[in-house]
Amino acid sequence: MSSDDAAFVPTRIRQADARHLAISWADGHESRYEVRALRLACRCAQCVDEWSGARTLDTATVADDVQPRNLSSVGRYAIRIDWSDGHDTGIYSFRRLRELDTAV
Numbered sequence: 001m002s003s004d005d006a007a008f009v010p011t012r013i014r015q016a017d018a019r020h021l022a023i024s025w026a027d028g029h030e031s032r033y034e035v036r037a038l039r040l041a042c043r044c045a046q047c048v049d050e051w052s053g054a055r056t057l058d059t060a061t062v063a064d065d066v067q068p069r070n071l072s073s074v075g076r077y078a079i080r081i082d083w084s085d086g087h088d089t090g091i092y093s094f095r096r097l098r099e100l101d102t103a104v
């Protein structure tokens with residue numbers, strides 16, 4: 001495994017507190033995500049126009065206290081988040097999660 005790959009391999013994913021999800025990466029980096037921001041970053045077909053990539057999700061409909069209810073792994077490359085607002089089609093690849101962190 002190259003060091004580049006390690007940046008996209010989580011060693012631990014946990015709920016840091018009510019508002020934050022934390023991911024530890026194989027390269028030693030720690031990421032923290034505000035959970036509502038993650039919900040808004042969902043790129044599933046219900047939240048984003050498949051062709052234009054534009055967000056179709058109305059952010060006003062997402063409660064301030066939205067939380068992940070369950071995380072499940074999708075193969076070896078992603079997690080699916082089951083949200084407290086009933087939304088459960090969002091898949092977040094590890095690569096995208098790592099990129100979301102460095103973008104903040």
Ligand SMILES: [Zn+2]
Pocket residue numbers: 042043044045046047048087089090
């Ligand atoms: Zn979605």
